[in-house]
Amino acid sequence: MAKQSANKQTYSVCTICDIGCQLRAETKDGKLSRMIAHDNPALARNVCYKGTAAAHIHNHADRLTKPLKRVGERGADQWEEISYEQAIEEIAERLGKVVDKYGPESLAVSTSGWNTQTTHSMDRRFMNALGSPNYISGVSLCAGNTAAVNKLTYGWFPFADISNSKCVVLFGHNPRKHSWTPIYNMINAARANGAKVIVLDPRVSDQAEVADMHLRLRSGTDAAMCLGWLNVIINEALYDKDFVAQYTLGFDELRERVNEYPLERVAEITGVDAELIAESARLYAGAESACIPWTPITDMQISSTSAIRLHSILRALTGNLDIPGGELLGGFNPDYIPESKLGNHEMLSQEQKNKQLGSDTHPAYTYRAQEMLSEHTKRVYGYEYADIVMGCYMANPSATFRAMATEKPYPVKAFFVLGNNALMSYPNQHQILKGMMNQDLIVAHEIFMTPTAMLADYVLPGDVFSERNHLSDSWSWRLGLTLSQKAVEPPEGASSTYEFWHDLAHKMGFGELFPWGTIEEVLDYRLTPSGKSFAEFSAETYMHVPPPEYRKYRKTGFATPSGKVELKSSLLEALGFDPLPYHREGPAVSDDYPYYVFTGVREDAFFQTGQRQVKVLRDRMPSPKLFMHPEDAAKQNIVDHDWVKLQTPTGEVTAKVLVKESMKQGHIRVPHGWWYPEMRGQAKLAGSFISSDAVLCPDDPEFLDYEQGIPHFKGFPGRIVKLAEPPAGMSEQVLAG
Ligand SMILES: Nc1nc2c(c(=O)[nH]1)N[C@H]1C(S)=C(S)[C@@H](COP(=O)(O)OP(=O)(O)OC[C@H]3O[C@@H](n4cnc5c(=O)[nH]c(N)nc54)[C@H](O)[C@@H]3O)O[C@H]1N2
Ligand SMILES: Nc1nc2c(c(=O)[nH]1)N[C@H]1C(S)=C(S)[C@@H](COP(=O)(O)OP(=O)(O)OC[C@H]3O[C@@H](n4cnc5c(=O)[nH]c(N)nc54)[C@H](O)[C@@H]3O)O[C@H]1N2
Ligand code: SF4
Ligand SMILES: [Mo]
Secondary structure (H helix, E strand, O other): OOOOOOOOOOEEEOOOOOOOOEEEEEEEOOEEEEEEOOOOOOOOOOOOOOHHHHHHHHOOOOOOOOOEEEOOOOOOOOEEEOOHHHHHHHHHHHHHHHHHHHOHHHEEEEEOOOOOOOOOOHHHHHHHHHOOOOEEEHHHHOHHHHHHHHHHHHOOOOEEOHHHOOEEEEEOOOOEOOEOHHHHHHHHHHHHOOOEEEEEOOOOOHHHHOOOEEEOOOOOOHHHHHHHHHHHHHHOOOOOHHHHHHHEEOHHHHHHHHOOOOHHHHHHHHOOOHHHHHHHHHHHHHOOOOEOOOOOHHHOOOOHHHHHHHHHHHHHHOOOEOOOOOEEOOOOOOOOOOHHHHOOHHHOOHHHHOOOOOOOOOOOOOHHHHHHHHHHHHHHHOOOOOOHHHOOOOOOHHHHHHHHHHOOOOOOOEEEEEOOOHHHOOOOHHHHHHHHHOOOEEEEEEOOOOOOHHHOOEEEEEOOHHHOOEEEOHHHOOOOEEEEOOOOOOOOOOEOHHHHHHHHHHHHOOHHHOOOOOHHHHHHHHOHHHOOOHHHHHHHOOEEOOOOOOOOHHHHOOOOOOOOEEOOOHHHHHOOOOOOOOOOOOOOOOOOOOEEEEEOOOOOOOOOOOOOOOHHHHOOOOOOEEEEOHHHHHHOOOOOOOEEEEEOOOOEEEEEEEEOOOOOOOEEEEOOOEOOHHHOOOOHHHHOOOEOHHHOOOOOHHHOOOOOOOOOOEEEEEEEEEOOOOOOOOOHHHHHO
């Protein structure tokens, strides 16, 4: 391993958001006093004001420190404190009863994959030992499902080599100083090296403001836009002919499909001028190197699978796969046993895998589709399971919550939720609540009392990243190992998610599968290929990045059934879907619901549904804001800071208006993740049904993306109703801010 720096202080990988900046912890009297920027100048800019607020979060008065057991009605938020040992004992006994009665598939587990850092896939290992395939994750609407769908086309999920790229294409993705800061810094580095930046966003986003080209497409039309780009790239012969001839499958069929999308049609669908579409496609295809960094925008549309595949296809046709400045197919880290291996997926029987919820109708990221890649993944990458970003081999969340609520196709009666505010982090919050109310056992592993945790039978306090050791391999997405060291001790009643699964497995009689007594032992085991222990690694360096190897496919082929980049997907075809990408319209706007609504534009001050109780961050954004264009606002006599309801046929969100020139006319933005910790005890589940975007979209199968079952969070119809009075029960701060 390369020795990059002597390690004399504590380095922490921040997990407040999911991009994992490495920061430094300062402690005083056994407490975290400050989290500060890196001492390596190359990394010092990778920090935002959430990271430097870590001490306010980790030492917060409301942080959970004692295991709690429900004493009132479910959701009444009444608890008694119990010991951790008693909690594990009772959970094991009650889970045993559920499994005896309904079978192991009646346990569903929800995590987010990102926040809890120390799970080491032990959730999957536990579930696979028990016999449940019903694992769901917030990353099913994020990089997790993108990873799974990328694999269908070329067998891996690439990480864009942004800093070295000559053209960076941002489909909505809008990194900035306080949102995914390292990616923002990479884009700036590319710009400084002369890269062109193309932004496709209905709004004038921060990235759009400084872009070389900005295409203001209608929300929800990314797949059509990509088909337009391909139309130009193929018909003007701007693609990499050698690469296409040697390494792709289905080019002629793709050409035919693309010809169904002439630029006039694409212009009509997207609302972008045909000439601008052509010019931007030429800029992208003509660049010496180009990348389309991962974006969550295409993770949440009714054409999600096609849109993600179209990004993959663009990368391949332009010859940008696995080249400097393009899209790097890293593979497993050679020095570290991957999380997927610890998950033990081979242990779950085919019979149980076949029961994975949603895999019959929407298989793309479930075992059913992903295991069709196993032998090819093994051939190229050495191991059959590649659970990149922990988003492959998942059950479908909508099908899972439906089974929890309706007991169809079979009952799901135990729900464990770790580091994930599940109630508000999937579509159809009402159905999620119904499902949770119908459980025999709910366990939440959390650091704060969230609306989801309020619905649990047991709430176990989690440790936080300054209180544990870890070595991050970015869930096999990027090559590199980043050190995170324990700076202080966790509260006495707190556990890591690793300890939770370990202790429960031992209590339930399959402890031999969990032989590592501590996290450090797991880390030692994972580092076996490197020949180092965790202690040795930490003493030597804080980051180890193996040198990249380019165009590895020349030696190995791609990890797909054909060994090629499958422009026409043999897997989708075998599963009964259209093997070629297409654009599908979401529900149309009407006189009743005249606006295209999208959720998102992340809040600088918070990560997702988190941190609303942290004063230094909440002061920056006291209330939920809905964006409207001035002409739309004027039509309804709405001015800045008016309170409105955004209504859809499915639900409504209450928020304050910000009138913004930067919005696209006819479009509305609603924020994600708003609840009101200060309303705990006053409003149902701390106001989590007042302003949450999760109530807005239906998730019955016909409203979902066909292949994966993803909801349409981008460009669904809605209307605005102006409120005469501010909503009742809001704090002074919310009303004023
Ligand atoms: N409706 C809707 N749903 C969405 C999205 C959306 O825009 N709208 N976005 C999707 C996206 S992009 C993502 S990435 C996911 C994110 O989904 P999540 O990752 O679930 O995001 P959060 O809402 O931040 O919830 C994380 C929870 O983990 C807790 N936590 C933080 N650190 C730790 C820890 O160390 N240990 C433990 N035990 N708990 C911890 C926090 O208190 C918080 O309650 O949501 C997806 N779901
Ligand atoms: N501060 C902070 N940073 C974060 C997070 C956070 O919660 N807080 N969350 C992190 C996570 S988990 C994620 S997934 C990322 C997400 O962050 P981003 O990738 O930046 O995504 P968003 O902020 O949701 O939306 C970005 C843009 O998409 C545009 N948009 C809306 N609809 C469409 C559409 O249909 N097509 C296109 N092309 N554009 C559209 C919006 O106008 C907006 O400007 O941010 C990460 N960074
Ligand atoms: S961008 Fe901010 S919140 Fe995210 S990991 Fe970096 S410092 Fe932490
Ligand atoms: Mo995300």
